[in-house]
Amino acid sequence: MKYPLILGFGIVAVDVVVWRARLPRNDLTRLFIRLGLFFALSWVLFSSGLSPFTRAPYDNVVELHWLGQVLEIIWWLMGARLFTLSLDTLLLPRAWRKQRLFSDVFGAVVFLAAAVAALGFVLELPVRGLVATSGALAIVLGLAIQSTLSDVFAGIVINTTEPYAIGDWVTIDDVEGKVVEMNWRATHLQTGQGNLLIVPNAVAAKAKITNNSRPGDVHGLSLVIEIEPEARPRTVLDALERALTGCNGILATPAPYARMKRTTMNSVQYEVVAFVDEMNKKLAISNELFDLCYRHLAAAGVALRTLGVPAPALGVLDEKEALLKRVSLFDSLTGEEVSRLAKHLSRHEYKANQQILAPDTVPDSLSIVRAGVLSVSLIESSGSREIARIGPGEAFGEAGLLAGLPMHVSISTLTPSVLFQLGKDDMTSFLKDHPEVAKQMCQLLAYRQDKLGELATQMPVDHEKGRSLFQWLVGKVWNVHSLHDESKGS
Template structure:
């Protein structure tokens, strides 16, 4: 969309007026100095009247059109006013000159003109309707340049409003030339005025076995993470009703620019697919589903166990212990741009990247999100939340579509109860990883001391979180 800049005051008409006034003054002065008489004086007098009249027309045009136009810069009717006022002024000047210079009686001419004008008005009634509708559209601020509108099922941005036409550029880059009378007679939706705020609605169906509050919360979490969606007014979810095979939901979000509506709707639909899959919410089809979920969790696949062996702080666990962890693990898919964890949020899960990549951001004291790391398949994050219950220390977002193996802290309860020594071994590994992340700030012996101190702190946090004895 082009930015509408304020129009600068033009002095062109004023300059032309001054030139004509100067010429008129020169002729008037020459007539007096030369003492012109008779026909010669009459010619100079008529030349003076002609030049003074034209100068007056341009002066009035500058006063009545160019100067007030700055006040009308928000309205596309300004060019129309300039044209009409100029026509009226020049028509008046012609009538005046015909009367004063050529001594023509204007009454018969005006009477004849009235008849001709009536005939012309009847033949051009649609044109005049477009003309006056153009005034009405702009004086009532129905539509103006830069507005997003819908007319006759087509969406677009108004690029110009003239005395006859409203020109609209559609999203398909086509131009609609709409007569102003059709704008007045039809239904026009304006998405920019009187407010730029607009609701984008996405309707989705969920299964009857999915609790409504769970579905609504999932949709709200998705909406809050989409760029261009406003937090105030806040997103909301409506239940539209119960259909034959699904519960009908409506996710409604607010945006500040209608131009972004298709992009926001696409992003919402994309993230709903990922979000519903992660939260095991069914998007039902018009067919009967006999078993939506297995009654018993199947034996964890070997690839999950092999993946867990690749995680540094789990590598020393026994095969049976790894199976216990794997039995509670789950696969979650994230779409590009989705936030996986957010800095400061509570958490008790760890993520192992099986495919794709993520970006790690840390929010500074100034409130800016600083990129601190990029992780790829084989990396993991969230181990301190998993084993110590600490809030998320950074925000992690999907750089591309990625698949994660998610481990929950509940998987370690039985392991720590049967073998409390595992907690100490885990604290050593995590302390080493923590100090390596801060290696740039540590040197020599201070790093060794810091690693020992970190190990003691992490061990105490693990014992506190899982409530195991010292």
């Protein structure tokens, strides 16, 4: 064969271009192309007498001899690289390929073996003495980098047992984060604050690991609430169970629960445990659940307070006034105005699974939840669909009370409930003196219409021709309650 060196280095150059330019883009196709180039290089070498298992010929021409030596060494290294790539692409599981640990360690071993073979066959160096010397050197290096070696072998154990994989949310000891990278030395976690935390493999192998992503469709969340010791446990647990009932973002199976966790010198700790179907829901559901716990505890007369200090003195507000103070509609009222409005509230008790409001009816009163959990459902052709749950401190019925609009939903109790109601006549006399409250209610109603259009009827043509929903509602309220024009404001 003429010019085997030129042909051999040409094949190597093509292989470098395919490797560096990543052509073609498909990994498997690119691997087969490189394997074909390697077999072509092998044919060129063996057919021209340039066997990688012997010294290169051309002893009489020094330049050609050394070029042949270099080409034979390249053959060994190229073969080692393609062997590790073939094993990585064709045989290793996908999870191992992502983590790179096994392929990196195995590739290093194969390259070391190829380098020793090239030194022995091509350069004809005394490999036995080299291996003996490298063994002593390896002992010295092993003692110097023993912590790094422990990370490597711990990483092999982690990749073999697979307690977690890339993309899983894990807790290693007390640190929680998402696994974004696993290499020969460490596991990289992205924490909830967006920071990158690097955990050495040796530490992870000895730590207590909680994989929050397995099983993939159930993720638990836990809230620990400290309550004053004077509160009766049954009262607290009932309130916490109502809070769990009022949170419709949690799973019914596994069933959520509340329990007394432990006692301390100043408090009793209660734990609320629930489950969600997606990891990214945990934060929002935890916040919602804590708010529900606070409201249901307050409705049960159990107030959260700073421990270690005396309980605050009871105020002069009675039950009705305290309830009105928790409703955002009446935030602008003074104490005297709250007291006046509270006198018109009437108390109503309902059993569980009792309908309070039927679809397409016009409420003639504003209802405020004192205790319990209520379900808001939309009646569709395919059946009833729950769209929300409401609890203590929340109000409904302002659509009918303010503007005479029917509500297209059904509201029923999920637990025994207590409601306070304010009738239309009492509200009319109050709004004449406090038109700003009417505007606040119109804003709330307009917001609900934008977010949940099922809660009100379609707006008339004059609204759709240019008037905003809020402006239309204000005009409707003034007509229904016969308020004076000068009280409208802007």
